[in-house]
Amino acid sequence: MIERALEAALKRAGAAEVSLYQQRNVSAAYEDDKLKRVDVSQTTSLGIRVIVDGKVGTARTTHPEEAEWAVERALALAEFGSEAKFDFPGPADFPEVKSYDPEVEKTSNEELVAAGGEMLELLKSYNPEIKVSADASWSVGEWRQINSSGLEVRDRSSGYGAGVGGMLLRGTDMLMAGHGRYWRKKDVKPREQAERAIEMFRLAERVAQVASKTMPVIFTPRGAYLLLAPIQLGIDGKNVLKGDSPLAGRLGEKLCSEKFTLIDDGTIDYAPASGRFDGEGIPKRRTEIIKNGALKAFLYDLETAGKAGTVSTGHGPGCSPSNLVVSPGSMTLEEMIRTTREGLLVEHVMGLGQSNIMNGDFSVNLSLAYKIENGEIVGRVKNAMLAGNLYEALKRVEAIGSDAEWNGSNCLPSIKMEELSVVAK
Amino acid sequence: MRDRMEEALRGCGADYAEIRIERDETTGLSFRGPEMDHISSSSSLGGVARALVRGGWGVVTFNDLSNLREQVREAAACARLVGKEKSALAEVERIEEVIPAPDMERDFRGVALSEKKKVIQGYNELMLGLHPKIQTTAAGYRDRYRRVYFANSEGSYFEETRPDVTVWLSAVAKEGNLVQRGSESAGRAAGFEVAVGLEGKAETAAKRAAELLQSPPVQGGTYTVILNQKLGGVFAHEAFGHLSESDFLYENEKLRDLMLLGKRFGPDHLNIVDDGSLPGGRGTHPLDDEGVRTRKNYLIREGILVGRLHSRETAAKMGEGVTGNARAVSWSFPPIVRMTNTYIEPGQAAFEDLIRDVELGLYAVDMLGGQTMVEMFTFSAAYGYMIRKGKVAELVRDVVLTGNLFETLRKMDMIASDLAWADGGGGCGKNAQSPLPVGLGSPHLRIQGVVVGGNQ
Numbered sequence: 108m109i110e111r112a113l114e115a116a117l118k119r120a121g122a123a124e125v126s127l128y129q130q131r132n133v134s135a136a137y138e139d140d141k142l143k144r145v146d147v148s149q150t151t152s153l154g155i156r157v158i159v160d161g162k163v164g165t166a167r168t169t170h171p172e173e174a175e176w177a178v179e180r181a182l183a184l185a186e187f188g189s190e191a192k193f194d195f196p197g198p199a200d201f202p203e204v205k206s207y208d209p210e211v212e213k214t215s216n217e218e219l220v221a222a223g224g225e226m227l228e229l230l231k232s233y234n235p236e237i238k239v240s241a242d243a244s245w246s247v248g249e250w251r252q253i254n255s256s257g258l259e260v261r262d263r264s265s266g267y268g269a270g271v272g273g274m275l276l277r278g279t280d281m282l283m284a285g286h287g288r289y290w291r292k293k294d295v296k297p298r299e300q301a302e303r304a305i306e307m308f309r310l311a312e313r314v315a316q317v318a319s320k321t322m323p324v325i326f327t328p329r330g331a332y333l334l335l336a337p338i339q340l341g342i343d344g345k346n347v348l349k350g351d352s353p354l355a356g357r358l359g360e361k362l363c364s365e366k367f368t369l370i371d372d373g374t375i376d377y378a379p380a381s382g383r384f385d386g387e388g389i390p391k392r393r394t395e396i397i398k399n400g401a402l403k404a405f406l407y408d409l410e411t412a413g414k415a416g417t418v419s420t421g422h423g424p425g426c427s428p429s430n431l432v433v434s435p436g437s438m439t440l441e442e443m444i445r446t447t448r449e450g451l452l453v454e455h456v457m458g459l460g461q462s463n464i465m466n467g468d469f470s471v472n473l474s475l476a477y478k479i480e481n482g483e484i485v486g487r488v489k490n491a492m493l494a495g496n497l498y499e500a501l502k503r504v505e506a507i508g509s510d511a512e513w514n515g516s517n518c519l520p521s522i523k524m525e526e527l528s529v530v531a532k
Numbered sequence: 533m534r535d536r537m538e539e540a541l542r543g544c545g546a547d548y549a550e551i552r553i554e555r556d557e558t559t560g561l562s563f564r565g566p567e568m569d570h571i572s573s574s575s576s577l578g579g580v581a582r583a584l585v586r587g588g589w590g591v592v593t594f595n596d597l598s599n600l601r602e603q604v605r606e607a608a609a610c611a612r613l614v615g616k617e618k619s620a621l622a623e624v625e626r627i628e629e630v631i632p633a634p635d636m637e638r639d640f641r642g643v644a645l646s647e648k649k650k651v652i653q654g655y656n657e658l659m660l661g662l663h664p665k666i667q668t669t670a671a672g673y674r675d676r677y678r679r680v681y682f683a684n685s686e687g688s689y690f691e692e693t694r695p696d697v698t699v700w701l702s703a704v705a706k707e708g709n710l711v712q713r714g715s716e717s718a719g720r721a722a723g724f725e726v727a728v729g730l731e732g733k734a735e736t737a738a739k740r741a742a743e744l745l746q747s748p749p750v751q752g753g754t755y756t757v758i759l760n761q762k763l764g765g766v767f768a769h770e771a772f773g774h775l776s777e778s779d780f781l782y783e784n785e786k787l788r789d790l791m792l793l794g795k796r797f798g799p800d801h802l803n804i805v806d807d808g809s810l811p812g813g814r815g816t817h818p819l820d821d822e823g824v825r826t827r828k829n830y831l832i833r834e835g836i837l838v839g840r841l842h843s844r845e846t847a848a849k850m851g852e853g854v855t856g857n858a859r860a861v862s863w864s865f866p867p868i869v870r871m872t873n874t875y876i877e878p879g880q881a882a883f884e885d886l887i888r889d890v891e892l893g894l895y896a897v898d899m900l901g902g903q904t905m906v907e908m909f910t911f912s913a914a915y916g917y918m919i920r921k922g923k924v925a926e927l928v929r930d931v932v933l934t935g936n937l938f939e940t941l942r943k944m945d946m947i948a949s950d951l952a953w954a955d956g957g958g959g960c961g962k963n964a965q966s967p968l969p970v971g972l973g974s975p976h977l978r979i980q981g982v983v984v985g986g987n988q
Contacts, residue, residue, distance in 0.1 A: 135614075139783030145610035148593040148864065150578070167574040169595040180573040187561070187649045189568040216613055238784050274906070276786040281906040319752075349565050349668045353709050457903050457910060463930065466711045470932040470985035472903075472910040490908070492934055492985045494752065530752045530985050 120157035134244030135219035192413030195254035211265035226271035229301035237273035315478035315486030323450035328512035344407035363501030373429030387423035436507030537683035540600035546583035550684035554863035562672035578863035588614025620848035633693035636723025667706035714740030756893035761952035764974025770902035778846035808872030815872035826856035873971030879947030893919035948976035
C-alpha cells in the first residue's frame with residue numbers, strides 16, 4: 108500500500124518519501140484513590156513528503172486508503188513549499204539498537220490495574236491522607252518508511268510505563284509529589300516508583316523558611332531538567348540556522364564549567380528515544396554536544412542540514428534531541444547536601460517556558476524544593492522562585508553527582524550550582 | 533453515520549455508552565525569517581467510544597471505523613474491569629440536533645493556497661522590515677475544519693461543524709546575547725476573514741521586540757500590580773478557573789472543603805463567570821461533548837464562591853446541576869471538565885483610578901503563558917511598565933508574577949470597567965488535551981503585594 112503511494116507521488120514528484128506508523132496503547136488510570144479508567148487506543152498515521160521542482164510539500168492522513176488524497180495534497184502544497192536542499196537518504200548501515208521487548212504486549216489489562224493498585228496502596232500505607240493518582244501503561248508501535256532513493260526500513264518498538272503521584276492538603280497548604288518511569292523494556296518496577304514518591308513526601312513533611320538571597324542550589328536528577336531546557340533549544344539546528352540560538356557560531360567555544368559534559372545518544376538499548384534510525388531514515392548515533400564545557404555539535408535533520416550546508420545528525424524530522432545524557436561526576440547527592448551550609452535542593456519547578464528560555468533566562472516557581480541548613484534537609488520551601496541565567500549558572504557548577512537517573516528520555520545526575528538567586532515572599 | 537453509531541450502541545451491556553466520531557481537515561503554513569518554513573495538510577478520521585459500567589469508564593480510541601460495535605464492546609469490557617460502585621450521570625434532556633458551522637464571511641476551504649501564503653508572507657515581510665534590530669520572525673497560519681458526530685445510548689444525537697482559523701505573528705530582536713520577542717495572534721471559529729487585515733498586529737509585534745531590547749529587566753520584589761485585560765483573563769482562567777473544574781474536586785473531601793460553595797473568595801466587587809453560550813466567544817459551543825447545553829455559570833458572585841464546572845458525572849456525584857463543560861480536544865480523547873469563555877465582570881473604576889495613588893508599582897501587560905499547581909500560580913507578562921508616582925513610566929521586560937491564589941484574590945482591591953477579550957489564537961492544555969480553544973476576558977485589575985520574579 109505504501110509502495111503504491113510512493114509510485115503515485117513519483118509520477119509528478121522528483122523525489123518522495125512515504126511513512127506509515129501504527130500504534131496500540133493500553134493504560135489503566137487511578138485518580139483520587141480510585142481506579143477510574145482503562146483506555147485502549149489504536150492509531151494509524153500515513154505521511155507523505157514530496158520534492159517537486161526543488162520544493163517540499165507534506166501531507167498526513169489517518170487512513171491509508173486515503174493515501175491518494177494525501178499524495179495529491181502534498182504535490183499541490185509543494186508549489187508553495189520551502190526550498191529542498193537535500194535528497195532522501197538511501198539504505199545505510201544502521202546500528203543495532205534494541206527498542207522492542209515482546210513481553211510488553213503480553214501485558215493483560217488486569218496486570219496494569221494491579222500495577223497501579225500496588226503503587227496506590229504503598230502511598231496510602233505511608234500516609235492515608237494523601238490523595239493518590241497512579242497509572243500503568245504499555246504500547247507497541249510499528250514504523251515503515253520507503254523513499255525514492257531506495258530506502259526501505261521497518262522497525263517495531265515497545266514501551267512500558269508506571270507512575271504514581273499524590274496530593275497532600277493541610278489547610279490551604281498543598282503538596283504534590285510523584286515519580287514515574289517509562290522504558291521500552293518491561294522492567295519498570297511499580298514498587299520503586301511508589302518508594303521514590305514516598306521519599307519526596309517524607310522530606311517535605313516539615314516546612315522551612317527561606318529569605319531572598321543568592322545561595323548554592325542542588326538540582327536532583329528530576330529537577331535538573333530545568334538546566335537542559337535552554338540548551339535543547341540552543342542546539343536545535345534550525346534555531347542555529349536562523350540565528351535565534353545564542354549558541355549560533357560558537358562551536359568549539361568554552362561554554363560552561365569543565366565538569367559539564369552532555370551527550371545526545373539515540374543508540375542506548377531500550378531508552379525512550381532510542382532507535383536504529385530517525386524519522387527520515389538516517390542512522391541514529393551518539394553525539395557529543397558539550398564536552399568538558401566546550402560546545403561540540405548542533406542537531407540537524409535533512410531539511411535544515413541542507414540549508415545549513417551540513418549533514419543530518421539523525422535528529423529528523425525537527426532537529427530535536429533523542430536521549431540526552433549528562434555524564435555523571437563523583438560526588439554523591441548526600442555529600443553535596445552535607446557540604447552545603449545554607450542552600451536549596453530542587454526537585455521540581457514550574458513556569459518554565461514563560462521567561463526567555465532560549466536566552467537561558469529563567470524565573471520559575473519552586474513547586475517542590477527543600478531547604479538545606481548546616482548540611483541537612485530541614486523541610487520544604489514554599490512560595491519562592493528561582494531566577495537567573497542558565498548559561499551564567501553553568502559556568503559555576505560546583506559538583507556533578509554520581510547518581511545519574513533516567514527521567515523520560517533524559518539521563519541526568521544531581522547537579523550543584525555555586526549560587527543562584529532565590530526570590531522569597 | 534447516525535444509523536451505524538446507534539446500531540453499535542444497542543445492547544452493549546454498559547450502564548451508559550457513547551461514540552464520538554470526528555473528521556478533521558487542517559492546512560497550515562509558516563514562515564521563519566524570510567523563508568517559507570513549513571507547509572502541510574492533514575486529514576484525520578477517528579472516533580472514541582466510551583462506556584460506563586458500575587461507575588468505571590472504559591475508553592477506546594480508533595481510526596478504524598469498519599467495526600464500531602467491536603470498539604464499543606471493547607470499551608464496555610474495559611469498563612467492567614474498572615467498575616466497583618454505582619454509575620452516576622446527571623439527567624439531561626435528550627438532544628437531536630444538527631449544528632451548522634458559524635458564519636464564515638469567506639470559507640477558507642475555497643481560498644487558494646497562493647492567497648493564504650501571500651497574506652502571511654505580507655505580515656512576515658512587514659515585521660522583518662520594521663526595525664534593523666529584528667533578527668528573525670515567525671509567522672504562521674492554520675485553518676481547521678472539524679465535523680463532529682455524537683450518539684449515546686440514551687438516544688441523543690448531534691452533529692456539529694467547527695471551523696477554526698488562527699494566525700500567529702512573532703518577531704525576535706537581538707543585540708549581542710540578548711534576545712527579545714514580541715508576539716501577537718488572532719484566532720476565531722470563523723472563516724478566512726480572521727487572517728486578513730492584521731498588519732497592525734504585525735507592526736506591534738516587531739516594534740515591541742525592538743523596544744524590549746532597550747528596556748531593563750524588572751527589579752524583583754513585591755509590588756502593587758495592575759494587570760491589563762489579557763493578563764487578567766489569563767489569571768481568571770489559570771489561577772482560579774482550573775480549581776473550579778469539578779473533576780479535580782469531586783473525589784477529594786479536603787479540596788471540596790477548600791472550594792466550599794458560599795465561602796468568601798474575594799471582595800464584594802469580584803464576579804467571575806464561565807459562559808460557553810456567549811455569542812462569538814472562542815470557547816463557545818451550543819452543546820458540550822456530552823451533548824449538554826452550554827450556559828452562563830457564575831463561579832464567584834459578589835466575592836462569594838457560588839458555582840463550579842461540571843461533566844454529567846461530576847454533577848451527579850456532587851449533587852449539583854450540569855453546566856455544559858465536558859469538552860474534548862479531538863477524537864483521540866474522551867471529554868473532561870474544561871472551561872469555555874471565562875471572564876471577570878467589569879467594575880466601576882477607570883484605568884486612571886487604578887494607578888493614581890500608586891507610588892511604585894508595575895503595570896503588567898499581555899501574556900506569554902501561565903501555569904498553576906493547585907493554589908500556587910506563575911504567570912508571565914509579555915512586558916510591563918513601571919508605575920511611578922501615579923503615572924505609567926518606563927518599559928520593563930522579564931515580568932513573571934507568582935503567588936497564592938486565595939491571597940491574591942483577597943488583595944484584588946480595584947476592578948476597572950473596561951472588560952475586553954483576548955483575541956489570541958492560543959488554547960488551554962489539560963491532561964495532554966491541548967490546545968482547546970477558550971475565551972479569556974477581564975477588565976484592568978489592581979492587586980496589592982504581588983511577588984515579581986527577577987534579579988534582586
